[in-house]
Amino acid sequence: MRTVVPFAVSEPKTRLSSVLSPDERREFARAMLDDVLAALRALDREPEVLATERVDVDAPVTVDDRPLDPAINEVLETTDEAVAVVMADLALATPDALDQLFSPDADVVLAPGRGGGTNAFVARHPDFRVDYHDASIRDHRRIAAELTDDVVEVDSFRLATDVDDPSDLAEVLLHGEGEAADWLREAGFELSVDDGRVGVSR
Numbered sequence: 001m002r003t004v005v006p007f008a009v010s011e012p013k014t015r016l017s018s019v020l021s022p023d024e025r026r027e028f029a030r031a032m033l034d035d036v037l038a039a040l041r042a043l044d045r046e047p048e049v050l051a052t053e054r055v056d057v058d059a060p061v062t063v064d065d066r067p068l069d070p071a072i073n074e075v076l077e078t079t080d081e082a083v084a085v086v087m088a089d090l091a092l093a094t095p096d097a098l099d100q101l102f103s104p105d106a107d108v109v110l111a112p113g114r115g116g117g118t119n120a121f122v123a124r125h126p127d128f129r130v131d132y133h134d135a136s137i138r139d140h141r142r143i144a145a146e147l148t149d150d151v152v153e154v155d156s157f158r159l160a161t162d163v164d165d166p167s168d169l170a171e172v173l174l175h176g177e178g179e180a181a182d183w184l185r186e187a188g189f190e191l192s193v194d195d196g197r198v199g200v201s202r
């Protein structure tokens with residue numbers, strides 16, 4: 001099985017622009033990527049990074065500057081074995097959580113994200129293709145169902161938590177166990193609880 005981690009290098013996490021500078025977004029995105037790669041390696045996976053431009057990471061890198069759909073679909077079209085795709089912003093992903101993605105021996109395994117995305121998947125069916133963005137889990141459920149009945153969805157808080165918006169940073173401080181949580185603390189972020197509302201302050 002190929003394990004692919006897509007990574008936007010130059011302008012990542014624009015939805016965090018209100019709380020992080022461009023350089024901070026690059027650093028934070030990189031910390032989350034490193035956490036995801038480490039969690040995959042702890043499962044004896046050999047992740048490869050599908051990056052929008054050259055990047056110096058401790059993993060094989062394929063550069064493809066096209067958007068996610070054509071880049072990932074080319075991997076699916078040209079690979080004669082199962083493919084796993086795990087997003088680089090799953091800052092809560094642990095080996096145990098990721099094991100829920102790899103353990104089911106189904107034609108397609110989907111890990112939905114809060115807000116409707118598709119945070120990870122495993123495709124053993126050779127004709128599965130991706131259609132990311134705009135609540136993509138709906139599209140991927142349809143695409144998989146058109147191919148096979150053998151589809152499993154992962155119910156995992158950790159795999160469902162991708163870091164898109166400033167409100168997600170609280171989850172990283174609460175539950176993150178890797179570099180991304182450390183990076184936030186070193187950048188001066190703290191958890192804030194005000195009248196039951198949880199957020200971050202800096």
Ligand SMILES: Nc1nc2c(ncn2[C@@H]2O[C@H](COP(=O)(O)OP(=O)(O)OP(=O)(O)O)[C@@H](O)[C@H]2O)c(=O)[nH]1
Nearest residue numbers: 006007008012013014015050052067068087088089
């Ligand atoms: N290779 C590749 N990876 C991408 C691309 N767009 C997003 N990604 C990665 O896919 C993951 C999920 O995508 P998003 O949550 O949209 O990440 P993002 O584009 O950095 O975030 P926003 O700018 O806030 O939309 C992130 O870890 C990105 O690094 C792309 O066009 N190509």
Ligand SMILES: C[C@H](OP(=O)(O)O)C(=O)O
Nearest residue numbers: 117118119132133136164
């Ligand atoms: C890539 C995209 O991420 P989102 O924009 O939903 O965070 C998706 O999962 O379809």
